[in-house]
Structures are given as structure tokens and as C-alpha cells.
Amino acid sequence: MIAVDVGGTGTKAALVTGGPGGxxxxxxxxxxTRPGGDAVVEDVAxxxxxxxxxxxxxxxxxxxxxxxxxxxxxxxGVYSANLGWADYPFRDRIEAATGLPAAFGxxxxxxxxxxxxxxxxxxxxxxxxxxxxxxxxxxxxxxxxISSAPGEVGHVNVGHGDPCGCGQTGxxxxxxxxxxxxxxxxxxxxxxxxxxxxxxxxxxxxxVDAAEVWREAVDALAKGILLVAALLGPRAVVLxxxxxxxxxxxxxxxxxxxxxxxxxxxxxxxxxxxxxxxxGCLGAALLAIDMLEER
Amino acid sequence: MIAVDVGGTGTKAALVTGGPGGxxxxxxxxxxTRPGGDAVVEDVAxxxxxxxxxxxxxxxxxxxxxxxxxxxxxxxGVYSANLGWADYPFRDRIEAATGLPAAFGxxxxxxxxxxxxxxxxxxxxxxxxxxxxxxxxxxxxxxxxISSAPGEVGHVNVGHGDPCGCGQTGxxxxxxxxxxxxxxxxxxxxxxxxxxxxxxxxxxxxxVDAAEVWREAVDALAKGILLVAALLGPRAVVLxxxxxxxxxxxxxxxxxxxxxxxxxxxxxxxxxxxxxxxxGCLGAALLAIDMLEER
Numbered sequence: 001m002i003a004v005d006v007g008g009t010g011t012k013a014a015l016v017t018g019g020p021g022g023x024x025x026x027x028x029x030x031x032x033t034r035p036g037g038d039a040v041v042e043d044v045a046x047x048x049x050x051x052x053x054x055x056x057x058x059x060x061x062x063x064x065x066x067x068x069x070x071x072x073x074x075x076x077g078v079y080s081a082n083l084g085w086a087d088y089p090f091r092d093r094i095e096a097a098t099g100l101p102a103a104f105g106x107x108x109x110x111x112x113x114x115x116x117x118x119x120x121x122x123x124x125x126x127x128x129x130x131x132x133x134x135x136x137x138x139x140x141x142x143x144x145x146i147s148s149a150p151g152e153v154g155h156v157n158v159g160h161g162d163p164c165g166c167g168q169t170g171x172x173x174x175x176x177x178x179x180x181x182x183x184x185x186x187x188x189x190x191x192x193x194x195x196x197x198x199x200x201x202x203x204x205x206x207x208v209d210a211a212e213v214w215r216e217a218v219d220a221l222a223k224g225i226l227l228v229a230a231l232l233g234p235r236a237v238v239l240x241x242x243x244x245x246x247x248x249x250x251x252x253x254x255x256x257x258x259x260x261x262x263x264x265x266x267x268x269x270x271x272x273x274x275x276x277x278x279x280g281c282l283g284a285a286l287l288a289i290d291m292l293e294e295r
Numbered sequence: 296m297i298a299v300d301v302g303g304t305g306t307k308a309a310l311v312t313g314g315p316g317g318x319x320x321x322x323x324x325x326x327x328t329r330p331g332g333d334a335v336v337e338d339v340a341x342x343x344x345x346x347x348x349x350x351x352x353x354x355x356x357x358x359x360x361x362x363x364x365x366x367x368x369x370x371x372g373v374y375s376a377n378l379g380w381a382d383y384p385f386r387d388r389i390e391a392a393t394g395l396p397a398a399f400g401x402x403x404x405x406x407x408x409x410x411x412x413x414x415x416x417x418x419x420x421x422x423x424x425x426x427x428x429x430x431x432x433x434x435x436x437x438x439x440x441i442s443s444a445p446g447e448v449g450h451v452n453v454g455h456g457d458p459c460g461c462g463q464t465g466x467x468x469x470x471x472x473x474x475x476x477x478x479x480x481x482x483x484x485x486x487x488x489x490x491x492x493x494x495x496x497x498x499x500x501x502x503v504d505a506a507e508v509w510r511e512a513v514d515a516l517a518k519g520i521l522l523v524a525a526l527l528g529p530r531a532v533v534l535x536x537x538x539x540x541x542x543x544x545x546x547x548x549x550x551x552x553x554x555x556x557x558x559x560x561x562x563x564x565x566x567x568x569x570x571x572x573x574x575g576c577l578g579a580a581l582l583a584i585d586m587l588e589e590r
Contacts, residue, residue, distance in 0.1 A: 027470075069559075078439055078528075126444070128442075138526075140526075140527075141441075142437055142442050142444060143440075143442060143443060145438075147437050147438060147527075148421075148437075148438060148524065149421070149437060149527045149528055150525065150526070150527070150528040150560075150561075151526060151527075152527070152559070152560070153526060154524060155525050155559065155560075156520070156522050156525050156526065157453075157454065157518070157522070158452075159452065159454045159465075166558055166559055167558040167559070168556075168558055223452070226450070226452070227451050227522055227526075228446070228526065230445065230447040230450050230451050231435075231443045231444065231445070231446060231447060231448060231451065231522075231523065231526060231527075232435075232442075232445070232526075233444055233445040245506040261463075263462040263463055264447070264450065264461055265445075265447070265450075265463070266445075
């Protein structure tokens with residue numbers, strides 16, 4: 001398979017080998033993402049061509065995943081504000097451009113599928129797999145399967161009142177995404193940081209502003225997870241994305257805050273994702289394998 | 296089948312006939328619910344015996360549904376604060392007491408199953424079926440099936456700050472359940488009302504206190520539905536229970552408030568449930584039929 005994960009800034013492609021239970025990337029390529037459905041299909045076709053040429057074996061299928069609102073059933077990119085498409089027929093266009101059968105899906109749900117099949121959600125039938133990076137989203141594992149539900153846990157109102165890019169206020173993402181943590185630290189201190197990783201480091205060094213920004217991020221995340229616990233009762237929340245690299249600096253205070261807030265809900269275990277940056281691509285490959293198996 | 300729906304105050308039992316696609320109650324019995332697992336099993340066994348004696352045909356199975364936290368897989372009533380049980384093995388005990396095979400489930404999820412198979416959710420694969428009575432709960436229809444998720448939409452924090460019986464603040468249920476609407480009207484006016492139906496009538500008569508209590512209930516409900524829309528993206532919310540008897544007095548302002556609040560989420564259609572008070576019993580019968588089909 002060739003798997004492609006179209007991100008907000010960069011597009012990752014990988015030549016992948018394996019079966020339904022697990023896959024591994026054997027060769028990778030990256031390029032910057034250009035906005036627009038046509039541009040994405042053009043660039044994906046080039047990446048596929050490069051990897052196909054480099055492959056020692058014939059390529060059976062493509063797995064392509066994109067962000068935004070995705071309709072897996074029809075193979076359509078329904079909407080992406082950042083990347084500028086609406087109702088774009090990705091699956092048909094990529095099949096036409098490459099001559100290969102293509103599976104099409106959502107980046108976060110595909111990454112969740114990879115965590116479920118071969119990452120840190122392997123033993124779970126009810127879980128939330130939540131990558132935290134520029135934004136916050138979630139793949140919902142319900143009754144053993146990745147649900148097609150949107151899982152927009154980044155845009156539930158947890159009451160802090162700050163505005164969010166989505167037009168609402170109080171969103172988890174407005175305080176707890178990696179981007180928000182870095183931005184809020186800089187707003188508070190006028191000191192530049194390159195990302196949430198810097199804020200996590202400053203926190204360890206005893207920086208009081210970092211501690212406050214981090215505390216507010218953890219509070220928003222805990223309240224978002226609490227809502228998910230009331231509605232879905234997951235056994236575990238698997239944290240991924242850039243922010244999860246903070247490890248116990250994230251999970252320790254988050255677990256503590258959850259313990260304070262929780263009443264009747266099942267307290268989800270907090271885990272760190274296993275597959276990191278590769279989850280989307282591996283998930284795209286798993287979608288392609290599932291498609292081939294079904295035929 | 297004999298179907299039994301154990302409620303917080305009363306237990307309904309029905310002799311039911313039909314198949315997986317639909318059932319109908321041919322004879323019904325009721326009695327007050329006594330708390331405790333053993334008392335419930337004893338009373339259910341009596342109801343079963345009465346209906347079995349009255350039946351012209353042999354009875355194949357029992358379907359039993361209860362409130363609280365339920366583990367369908369093990370047939371256990373995990374917890375009910377109101378009815379006073381913890382980890383009670385209902386399925387085994389009712390089979391032993393009656394000599395009939397029994398299916399065991401959760402009252403709200405069973406009622407949701409009945410709405411899905413033969414009520415106003417028949418055409419839906421992604422929906423939330425939300426009975427509003429003394430409390431507020433929901434059955435989640437995800438990818439065409441009733442999920443085992445808890446669906447506690449009554450106990451998500453929508454920011455109004457009022458305390459809830461569950462120990463949290465801001466719960467939807469604390470402002471929008473039938474019980475809360477009646478209680479809040481009386482607290483505000485010192486006038487007794489028998490239930491939310493009275494408040495709905497007063498609203499029509501131009502009572503300003505009724506209008507304010509109703510507005511606050513609608514606001515809490517709309518915010519709860521908004522959270523569900525972000526996480527699950529249902530095509531419709533099917534409103535049931537006593538409060539749904541208010542019909543357009545509920546759905547018109549609720550739809551208006553949702554339109555004001557919604558941004559990126561799919562706006563769920565608002566529907567009224569079809570099966571009313573009978574949904575739990577019919578759902579219990581469907582669980583029994585599904586069990587027999589699987590054998």
C-alpha cells in the first residue's frame with residue numbers, strides 16, 4: 001500500500017507493508033500541503049508515483065486521509081476551512097489520477113484505528129483516542145470499533161469563556177491545544193516560545209506563568225474528558241499528538257484534576273499514544289487493507 | 296414474551312407478541328416498585344406469573360429492563376442509588392425465579408431500541424433518543440445500533456452553576472428535567488404545580504415566571520444537545536418522556552436556541568418520540584426476541 005496523510009501544513013506519504021492486524025512503513029516522503037482539493041490530489045499523485053517507483057513490489061492500493069469533515073461512505077472531503085475545500089470527491093479523483101483503488105478516511109479516526117489495532121488501545125473496546133496538537137480532536141472507540149462520529153472534543157464548551165477560532169467560546173482547544181498553550185504563554189509574558197514543549201520545560205524550571213497556563217490547559221482538558229466520560233464512559237483516554245510528548249507532566253496533573261471533578265462517571269484511565277506522528281499514515285494503510293479484504 | 300420495565304416508582308409488565316421488527320403489548324400489569332434487588336426479582340416473578348397464567352400461548356422468554364448503571368453483557372444491575380442495589384445479578388436471579396430464559400438491559404437504551412425499530416427513529420443510523428422525565432438520559436444510536444455507552448446527557452455541565460443531585464453543578468437535568476421545571480417554578484412563585492405540564496400551560500397563559508423557567512430549561516437542553524452534536528453529530532434528537540408531551544412548545548424554542556448556538560456542528564433535527572410510556576416495555580420485549588434469535 002501507499003498511505004498518505006494530508007495535514008494542515010505538511011503531507012506525509014509512506015510505502016507500507018503488512019496485514020489487517022498491523023502495518024509498518026518501509027519508506028517515507030513528505031511535502032508541504034498546498035490548499036485546495038485539486039492541488040492536494042495533484043501532490044498526492046506525485047508522492048504516490050515516487051513511492052511506487054521506489055517500491056520493489058507492485059502496489060495494491062492507496063490509503064488517503066485528510067482533516068476536516070469527512071464522509072467516509074462517499075469518499076468525500078465535506079469541508080475544511082484551513083485547506084479550502086467543500087464536498088470534494090477525493091476518493092474518485094485520486095483513483096482517477098493514479099489508477100489504483102483508494103480507501104479514503106479522516107486523519108484523526110485513521111490514527112485512532114492504528115492505535116486500536118497496533119498501538120496503546122489494542123486491549124480496549126471503549127476508548128477515546130485524542131491527539132493534541134495545533135487543534136484537539138478525538139477518535140471514539142465504541143463497542144470495539146472506530147465510530148464515524150465527529151468526536152470534536154476540542155470544541156465543547158467547558159466554561160472558561162475565552163473565544164475560539166470556531167466562533168464559540170469556552171472550547172477546550174482554546175486553552176489546551178499545543179498552539180493555545182504556546183500562544184497564551186507569550187500573551188502573558190511577551191516572551192516568545194516555539195511551542196508547548198517550551199512551556200512544559202519552563203514549568204519544570206519553576207516559571208510561574210508557565211505553571212498557570214499549564215494549569216488552565218489541564219483544567220480545560222479534564223472538563224472536556226469529564227463530558228466524554230458522562231456521555232460515552234470510555235475505559236481509557238489515549239492522549240497523542242505533540243502535547244502527549246510531555247508525558248507525566250501532562251498525565252499526572254490531568255489525572256489529579258479528573259479525580260477532583262468526577263462523581264458518578266467511570267474514571268477513564270489516562271494513557272499515552274504509542275504511534276506518534278506516524279499514526280495517521282499507518283491508519284490510512286489499514287483502511288486500504290480493510291478495503292482490499294472486503295473485496 | 297413477557298416484558299418488564301422496572302421504574303423509579305412503578306414497574307410495568309406486559310405480555311407482548313411480535314418479531315424482531317416490531318412488537319405489540321396485548322395485556323399489561325403494573326405495581327409499585329419496592330427497592331432492593333431481591334424485592335424487584337420477587338415482584339417481577341409475581342407479575343410474570345400473572346401474565347403467564349393469562350396468556351393463551353406459551354411464553355418463550357422474559358425481557359427485563361432496569362434503571363441505573365447496567366452491564367448488559369453480564370446481566371448485572373451495577374448500581375442504582377434510588378432503587379438500592381449494587382452488582383445485583385438480575386438476569387440469573389430472574390431466570391431462576393421463573394424458569395424462563397431472560398434478556399436483561401437498561402431502561403433508557405431499551406426504550407431507544409424500540410424507537411429505533413418501530414418508533415420515530417426508524418430511518419436513522421445516528422441519533423440520540425432522549426427521554427425527559429424525573430431525570431434526563433439518552434440512548435445513543437451510532438452507526439445504526441444502540442450503543443452500550445452511558446449517554447448521561449442529563450449530567451453534563453452546561454454552565455448555569457446550579458447544584459445537581461449527582462454532586463456536580465451546571466447539569467442539564469438540574470434545570471431541564473420535568474421535575475426541575477416544576478420545582479423551580481414553585482421555588483420562584485411559591486405556587487404549587489403538579490408537574491412540568493402545568494408550567495407549560497401557564498406559559499401559554501402568559502405567566503412570566505413560567506416563561507423564564509421554561510426559557511432556562513430550553514437553554515440548558517440546547518447546550519446539552521450542542522455538546523452531543525460536537526461529539527457525536529447525530530442526524531436527529533428524538534425527545535421523549537413526559538416533557539415531550541409539550542410538543543411544539545418544547546421543540547420550537549429549543550430549535551431556535553440551537554440555531555443561535557450552533558456553528559460548525561451538524562444541526563440535529565428535533566423529533567418527538569412515538570412510543571411514550573410504553574417504550575421501555577417494548578424495548579425489553581425486543582431484547583428478549585433478539586436473544587431468542589441469537590440462540
